[in-house]
Amino acid sequence: MDKNEFRLGRVRPAPENFLTDEDIQAVQAGRRDFLRKALLGASAAMLAPAAARAASDGDPAILNLPPWSTSLGMPVASHPYGLPSKYERGLVRRESPGLTRVGGSSVAFTPLQGLFGIITPSGLHFERHHQGWHDVDPSAHRLMINGLVKTNSVFTMDDIMRLPSVSRVHFIECGANTGMEWGNVAVPTVQYSHGMLSCSEFTGVPLKAILDMCGADYRKGRFILAEGADGSSMTRTIPMELVESGEVLVAYGMNGEMLRPENGYPLRLVVPGVQGVSWVKWLRRIEVGDKPWATKDEAVHYMDLLPDGQHRQYTSVQECKSVITTPSGGQILLDKGFYNISGMAWSGRGKVSRVDVSTDGGINWRPARLETPVLSKAVTRFNIDWVWDGKPAILQSRAADETGFVQPGYGQLRAARGTKSIYHNNAIQSWKVVESGEVSNVQVL
């Protein structure tokens, strides 16, 4: 590697993260080396001639060392529960203004543009509520099992947390993620286009073990209903075959600690590969039954309108999908040169098997590196090198999973599904780079 190859480029995160309005205006006005010069200036100041003089007499004040190198810092446990640096305060969940009339039935999106690896920090996990969130008292919370079971039962949190548990990394994606793009709205950043996606390590009890204890009738009882304790009594039907696979968890742990209140504390269902609405939060009841319940949230919402006017119901698996998170919409390439294109891929059917990346709008494709571990029904991080020549470019990623399914383009997806859907948009995302270095959301058929 030639170091200068890497020196040429510089990418800035989406505007809401690092750049000030003045920075953006400077870049948009074409003064593309503004920041570079500012940084070089700062760098030169730090290496001022005084430093050279001081190097021989060892005086840290004259050396102009930063305060963190010359003073006693903060003690341990200053924050018994730690928080991010103040310099990262722009990296937060954001509500899309005006998306719903009540904040309790809205969405706060995960800032994918600033994340690394596959784990989503719990503080940045996306939120989608139907009647707001509460901090439920775990000592008062109960899980009831009823329906086609020998013994109707009520479990306390103590009962559940004493059972044999498992821990697994899985993605959760709202069925409506990327929903605005059906109508070609082209929301500005990946936070708003794909940010109803998170990936965590969940800990809990396989639902199968709990149903076994209650003597579930697996011959007749081919479906379960999961019900939440929130005001909307969120209810979803789930096929028993998913439960029998052992993958469905009654979960209390997320990323090593208890679930966060807005993600279902103290108990939620984990249904790997399936859209988020089925991962019922504040889980209070599981009923075993012989047919789907056709509740409001599966008979009115969360359906896919097809081109012929029919609709698909109970389409719940999140098909293979990917997105480039850096560079992405709202970011700015400040110079020509080397970039590490990075993104996320996932499939509700199993493991991601490959991700190809195009920088010319889908004419040429190159395979990206998949970071280990590549886990089933989890996010996989991909990376690939790119040298930007300063000319317009269109960046795309296309994932495939172990079943052989390949992520479709918008042309393919619309041929099958039309343009009137809200849910289950897994089309290839395109980011357009123009000569000024600005990156924006475009649709390529």
Next chain:
Amino acid sequence: MDKNEFRLGRVRPAPENFLTDEDIQAVQAGRRDFLRKALLGASAAMLAPAAARAASDGDPAILNLPPWSTSLGMPVASHPYGLPSKYERGLVRRESPGLTRVGGSSVAFTPLQGLFGIITPSGLHFERHHQGWHDVDPSAHRLMINGLVKTNSVFTMDDIMRLPSVSRVHFIECGANTGMEWGNVAVPTVQYSHGMLSCSEFTGVPLKAILDMCGADYRKGRFILAEGADGSSMTRTIPMELVESGEVLVAYGMNGEMLRPENGYPLRLVVPGVQGVSWVKWLRRIEVGDKPWATKDEAVHYMDLLPDGQHRQYTSVQECKSVITTPSGGQILLDKGFYNISGMAWSGRGKVSRVDVSTDGGINWRPARLETPVLSKAVTRFNIDWVWDGKPAILQSRAADETGFVQPGYGQLRAARGTKSIYHNNAIQSWKVVESGEVSNVQVL
């Protein structure tokens, strides 16, 4: 499975987490069904006859439903960066009082007794500082590469974050973890005995790639020196062969977001398998050299005193080790019956290959279940069933790694290493359960 088998037992977390002083006193006074009765009372209140009456007329107020089921909750993004439930406020990092004279050179331990799975929440990552922590300004931070390289170089954070990156899950353990146990101090909880251990997904650039760019002389340059920007100028020698393996990372990401300030923001070294002191925080310089530097923190501290008065130096790999986290010291078994014994195992040499658990002080051993994914130089979660008969018991775990190394007992470890060490204690931990259900730290030779 028989549900009643599970109904019999109940474990409470360590006292500092959930139980009040009154709870503890009640349990210690032998009134072991105190809490059970209290909970049954609460449960009965919730299922009062009014509920039965209300079930037919559907009035939620009469049904006595909890407020979270009958009211609109909080809107999304109430916390743009989320926090744990208020009911979890006892689960925090804790300093061991009096361990050092200055909080800036002390330790805050991770509450392992309350964690699940393998990921440590970043807010609970252990802290060990030598001169306190600062929130370092990333725009002013620089990494210098010098010594046996063709081109001395200074990198900005922008430079580093633009390079090809990798993401990997690794444990980090302070070399002094479990150090108090050399002298048989028997600290009360697993937080204080083993809590200088955390495990995270780290993202960064392989140091090898950066040294390649600077033209490092790998023939002569068989060692590197890593230096931190904190007031202590923490410096450690690391063998070049670890760097050449590609495993050593110049990392900026932890669990999906930027490092936390107290864990080295914006840049730290990640040296998988090696004791935490070598994972230099606030990393500002890497020097390539032809021999170890014998700095203060490798010539005075972090050495192992042997029985013959000699000492071991540069012993930095954390050998295979494990600990049961539930039940563990300070917790209380409130009843006889079923328990899920859960714990963590790790090895600085590679993957954990098995964990055996004894409940009778090492006479009989049974293999525990290892949760997937089992990753190299990462924590592995293990679980195993246990039915407590109410009689005294001693709980132990013994891990082995893929090299064939088996975690030693205290007898074995002391025969080789004596009792005067501080560092690198990987002996089998024993938790004693007495008839009252109280769990305490004991040493078994």
